[in-house]
Amino acid sequence: MNTSLIQKYNVPGPRYTSYPTVPFWDNTTFSEAAWITSLQRAFRSTNGTHGVSLYIHLPYCESLCTFCGCNKRITRNHAVEEPYIDALIREWMLYCDLLPERPRLAYLHLGGGTPSFFKPQSLDKLMKGxxxxxxxxxxIEYGWEGHPNNTTREHLQTLYDHGFRRVSFGVQDYDPVVQKAIHRFQPFRNVQNVTEWARKIGYTSVSHDLVFGLPFQRPESIRDTVAKTLALRPDRIAFYSYAHVPWIKGNGQRGFRDEDLPSGEGKRTLYEVGLALLEAGGYHEIGMDHFAMPHDSMYKAMQTGALHRNFMGYTTTRTQVLLGLGASSIGDVWTAFAQNEKDVDTYMARVQAGELPLTRGHVLNPEDQWVRRQILTIMCCYGTQWELSDWTPAEWEELALKLEGFRQDGLIVYDEQALRVLPAGMPFLRNICMAFDKRLHRSQTRERLFSQTV
Known part of the structure; x- marks a missing residue:
């Protein structure tokens, strides 16, 4: 680990699950009519061939995990399930009424919140709706996220019967000191149970989510957590960098002090400890934050160049239409983004009134689309290409100045038409993408928008 590079490049920066990133959306150019026009255009061109993708946000959790930056509502009142499911089905109906033919669902993902907060009967009602x-x-590739403590065999079987073959379980860390700090308690036995149940039912890709950079986390914590994970041999592992963004409204990241977190260098050490163990265990690093066994579809997608990245992270399926249902969900039809109301009650009221519950969005101009392609290719293929004519002389001079610093540090090679990320540059993918981010450069605003890149 080169500590001088860690210190140099550990700056706030986007995770690039989209471009432009959400803080730099221009809502003044966005309207519901523009969103619908973009959606219908994309749908007509791809529904018959590639189908559409659907992300459904299920925001409820029974307890607060203080590391979590997701949009959630904490409650033990399960009476909230039915009206929320009804709202999701109605929102989907509103969208389907706008489309010229029945959508063909190729990719479906249930995220949260905690999808396994909902009873199996509620999830069955959602799927049938x-x-x-x-x-x-x-x-198809249908997947969902389950909490090891409340996922049941019936949850797994119900969604399997609707075509789901992927499930991910949030583990984070098995160290009881870390679990106490982040208020996320689950014993290894619970994770083992749900993993074994999923396999017996027939799920072909079981994933475990681990996080490095958490409060009080040490190399010993990572070694123990990864060793336990390797004992269960999940097909896929997400090994995420903890994004510390306590300034976001409604965020629960107040359960510990900043000084309880590892430094940039310490955080990278945690990752490298985990990386070495995972690679020794037969897993292959996929892009940023992900690992997979050679038989898993994500590894195969990386090998064939089909890997994609969107608001759900890396995926193996790419469609022109990704619709987001539920509070705070984001839709993406390549030339436009749209986000729903974040407040659950406001979201539900607008849907029941027959409105698309949109609250903001962005229509991509030609420059946005060009930059998006460059960043997406770097994040998925570790390199990109362009024509020199794509840049004005001043723009090329500015970009080359940024790229030259990465080249001198041994992170990339580049010329006037292409860039390739070297193995030493993999930890700094986000930084390399930032060199192409024109909206970020124009704003010069990063503090209290993004987590640290390392």
Whole structure:
């Protein structure tokens, strides 16, 4: 580990699950009409061939995990389930009414919050409601996120029966000191149970989510957590960098002090400890934050160049239409983004009134689309290409100045038409993408918008 590079490049920066990143969306150019026009155009061009993707946000959790930056509502009142499921189905109906034909669902993901907060019967009702207005595509990948403490065999079987073959379980860290700090308690036995149940039912890709950079985390914590994970041999592992953004409204990241977190150098050490163990265990690093076994579809997507990245992170399926249902969900139709109301009650009221519950969005101009392609290719393929004519002389001079610093540090090679990230540059993918981020450069605003890149 080169500590001088860690110190140099550990700056606030986007995770690039989209471009432009959400803080730099221009809501003044956005309207519901523009969103619908972009959606219908993208849908017509790809529904018959690639189908559409659907992300559904299920925001409820029974307890607060203080490391979590997701949009959630904490409650033990399960009476909230039915009206929220009804709202999701109605929102989907509103979208389907705008489309010229029945959508073909190729990719479907349930995230949260905690999807396993919902009873299996509620999830069954949701799936049946969705498919009143849609069909399965010829090739599908359906996945969901479960909490090891409240996922049951019935949850797993119910969603399996609707075509789900992927499930991810949040582990974070097995160290009881770390679990106490982040208020996330689950014993290894619970993770073992749900992993074994999923396999017996027939799930073909079981994933465990681990996090490095948490409060009080030490190399010993990582070694123990990874050793326990390797004992269960999940098909896929997400090994995320903890994003410390306590200034975001409604964020629960106040359960510990900043000084309880590892430094930039310490955080990178934690990752490298985990990386070495995972690679020794037969896992392959996929892009940023992900690992997979050679038989898993994510590894195969990386090998064939089909890897994609969107608001859910890395995926193996790319469609022109990704619709987000539920409070705070984001939709992406390549030339436009749209986000729903974050407040659950406001979201539900607007849907029940027959409105698309949009609160903000962005229409991508030609420059945005060009930059998006460059950043997406770097994040998924570790390099990109362009024509020199794509840049004005002043723009090229500015970009080359930024890239030259990465080249001198041994992180990339580049010329006037292409860039390739070297192995030493993998920890700094976000920084390299930032060199192409024109909206970020124009704003010169990063503090209290993004987490640290290392």
């Amino acid at each position: 969705l498919f009143l207005f849609a069909d399965q595509a010829d090739t």
